[in-house]
Amino acid sequence: MTTKTINLTLKVWRQNRGEKKGKLKTYFAKNISGDMSFLEMIDVVNEDLTKNREEPIAFDHDCREGICGMCGAVINGRAHGHEKETTLCQLHMRHFSDGDTIVIEPWRSRAFPIIKDLIVDRSALDRIIQSGGYISVNTGGAPDANAIPIAREVAETAFNAAACIGCGACVAACPNASAMLFVSAKISHLALLPQGRIEAAKRAKAMVRQMDQLGFGNCSNETECEAECPKGISIINIARLNREFLKAELC
Amino acid sequence: MNWFTAFLGSSIGKKLLMALTGLGFCFFLFIHLIGNLTLYGGKNFFLSYVEHLHALGPVIIIAECGLLLFAVIHVTTGALLFIENWRARPVGYVMKKNAGGRTLGSATMPYTGFLILTFITIHLLNVHFVDLSQQTIFQVLQNIFAFFPYVVFYTLAVIIVAIHVSHGFWSLFQTLGANHPKYMPFIHGLGICFSLIIALGFGFIPAYIRFIV
Numbered sequence: 001m002t003t004k005t006i007n008l009t010l011k012v013w014r015q016n017r018g019e020k021k022g023k024l025k026t027y028f029a030k031n032i033s034g035d036m037s038f039l040e041m042i043d044v045v046n047e048d049l050t051k052n053r054e055e056p057i058a059f060d061h062d063c064r065e066g067i068c069g070m071c072g073a074v075i076n077g078r079a080h081g082h083e084k085e086t087t088l089c090q091l092h093m094r095h096f097s098d099g100d101t102i103v104i105e106p107w108r109s110r111a112f113p114i115i116k117d118l119i120v121d122r123s124a125l126d127r128i129i130q131s132g133g134y135i136s137v138n139t140g141g142a143p144d145a146n147a148i149p150i151a152r153e154v155a156e157t158a159f160n161a162a163a164c165i166g167c168g169a170c171v172a173a174c175p176n177a178s179a180m181l182f183v184s185a186k187i188s189h190l191a192l193l194p195q196g197r198i199e200a201a202k203r204a205k206a207m208v209r210q211m212d213q214l215g216f217g218n219c220s221n222e223t224e225c226e227a228e229c230p231k232g233i234s235i236i237n238i239a240r241l242n243r244e245f246l247k248a249e250l251c
Numbered sequence: 252m253n254w255f256t257a258f259l260g261s262s263i264g265k266k267l268l269m270a271l272t273g274l275g276f277c278f279f280l281f282i283h284l285i286g287n288l289t290l291y292g293g294k295n296f297f298l299s300y301v302e303h304l305h306a307l308g309p310v311i312i313i314a315e316c317g318l319l320l321f322a323v324i325h326v327t328t329g330a331l332l333f334i335e336n337w338r339a340r341p342v343g344y345v346m347k348k349n350a351g352g353r354t355l356g357s358a359t360m361p362y363t364g365f366l367i368l369t370f371i372t373i374h375l376l377n378v379h380f381v382d383l384s385q386q387t388i389f390q391v392l393q394n395i396f397a398f399f400p401y402v403v404f405y406t407l408a409v410i411i412v413a414i415h416v417s418h419g420f421w422s423l424f425q426t427l428g429a430n431h432p433k434y435m436p437f438i439h440g441l442g443i444c445f446s447l448i449i450a451l452g453f454g455f456i457p458a459y460i461r462f463i464v
Contacts, residue, residue: 013345024345077348103346110339173350175358176336180262208261217339218262218332220360221422223352236430242263243428249258 005031006098010045012057013105017116024103027057034094038081039064039071041093058117066090066230069165072172073118074105079169079228087167087230107168109177110215122168124214125182129166132206133186135196154192161188163231170225170233176217181225183211184241185233191244201248208245263426265328270426272325273419277445279318280416284452291459294389301388326368333361356418363415370408377401392460402457413450420445 008029015022029045036044039061046056062070066087073088075081081091096102104118112120150158164185171179187204190196196203219238226235258264289300304311349358356363377395378388386394395401420442424430429438 011345074344074347077344077346078350105344105346108340108342108344110341175353177339178262178336208263212262215339216262217336218266220266220332220336220357221418221425222357224350225352227350227352235425236432236435239425239428239430242266242426245261245263246267246428249254249264 004034006034006093006096006100008032008041008096008099009101011101011103012117014057014117015106015114022114022117024105032093034092036093037064037089038075038091038093039089058115058119060119061089064089067165069167072107072167072169074103074107074172076103079107079173080167080230085230085232087165090230107172109168109171109217111177111179112168112171120168122166124216125166125168125179127214128179128183128207128210129186131210132199132203133190135190135199137195139195148194150193158189158192161185161192161233161237164189164229164233165231167230169228169230171216173224173228174217174219175222175224176220178219178225179211179214179216180219180238180241181229181233181235183207184235184237187241187244188237191240200244201251204241204244204248208241265332266426268324268328269332270423272321272328273423275317275321276325277416277420277423280412280449281445284449287456288452290392290456298387298389322368322371326364329361329364354418356414356416357422359414360418363411366411367408367415370404370411373404374408392456396457396460402461405457406454409450409453412453413446416449417442417446 010027010029011024012027013022014025027045027049029041032041032044039059042057042059049056059073060070062068064071066089069087071088072080075088075091080086080088081095083091083095106112106114106118107120107122109120111124112122114120162185164182166182168182170181171177174181187200187207190203191200221235221238223235226233259268286300286304289297378391381391383391396405421435421439424435424438
């Protein structure tokens with residue numbers, strides 16, 4: 001069985017390492033299979049660039065299964081592309097049409113400086129986690145499943161928040177480049193469970209302070225983050241973060 | 252007080268200031284609208300309401316001082332948030348599309364806020380800081396709404412207030428931490444209804460005074 005192929009025009013952000021300015025450069029992607037992922041399509045383009053002794057397009061990737069949070073770029077103005085709850089590595093070329101022009105840009109935020117081309121430094125998210133996104137007890141081996149009773153609804157809500165892969169799409173999509181959805185997901189998944197509840201107040205204060213210091217913008221409830229999150233993290237978590245922070249500061 | 256200033260200076264603290272002062276303005280808009288609806292009852296009914304309102308004396312002065320304080324906090328915090336948010340993305344996207352979360356209200360909050368501030372200033376100069384020794388407040392309204400460009404300006408301003416409130420109303424609940432699938436759809440709906448009531452209630456006052464009274 002032959003797979004339908006398409007030809008595309010790519011406008012890709014190219015920015016050399018250490019340079020403050022970059023520009024969109026045009027490439028042609030020919031005979032692209034609809035079964036390819038977006039990253040595989042860039043692989044094909046990069047093979048051609050390498051053959052022509054040109055610098056390949058630098059982009060982040062790892063698992064290519066939609067679970068690691070490494071990949072991500074703004075595709076035609078949408079973080080991870082236009083498909084709902086899909087990471088860039090799981091965005092397949094069948095969702096594009098023959099002759100399409102695709103603009104590919106890196107995440108843009110003061111807190112995410114560009115390293116090269118489409119790769120940005122997202123260590124700001126790691127520093128937020130380092131400031132309090134953990135529990136400070138030795139957990140030891142895996143306990144029995146029902147050793148600590150947790151209501152199913154609470155566990156589900158915590159797991160939904162824990163689905164955040166830290167890709168940074170929320171920051172990229174937010175008109176203010178705010179990291180509130182990311183922080184709220186981490187705060188929620190720990191604060192909802194008994195192991196994380198003990199340090200909830202200290203964690204909320206530390207993580208919000210760190211987020212503010214790193215140059216992210218402020219949340220203005222535009223909900224673009226929720227709409228673009230590849231894991232469907234809800235802004236209900238942001239309301240929970242607001243509650244946790246207010247409780248931590250005022251109670 | 253260090254913890255207090257640090258708390259209010261945080262991103263969530265600033266949002267809290269916006270939410271609480273915004274809630275205060277929603278209350279004010281509601282009370283102001285109820286008062287102004289007496290206009291639809293005729294000149295005498297409206298003037299009777301004004302007389303009763305002014306009879307409250309010190310309560311009115313305290314309320315006005317509170318509103319002024321709220322306005323200073325709302326405007327300065329809003330301006331600070333606008334600058335911080337602008338600085339958070341020094342290089343913008345060549346192409347950016349909305350994913351469906353943004354609304355006309357949410358996307359234009361700083362701009363509608365600035366326009367509302369301009370309107371309030373002009374509105375206060377026209378109806379609040381006027382000499383009422385030779386004329387009633389009803390005659391003041393008749394005079395300003397006789398000038399057609401002011402009617403257009405007032406109507407546009409009321410629509411802008413409604414757009415601002417359409418996002419601000421539900422947003423303040425979210426900032427206060429009140430978001431749950433059980434009641435958030437109701438708050439969203441209430442916000443839209445409140446915006447429409449403001450737009451219609453205030454918006455038809457010029458037409459009523461010009462063509463019906």
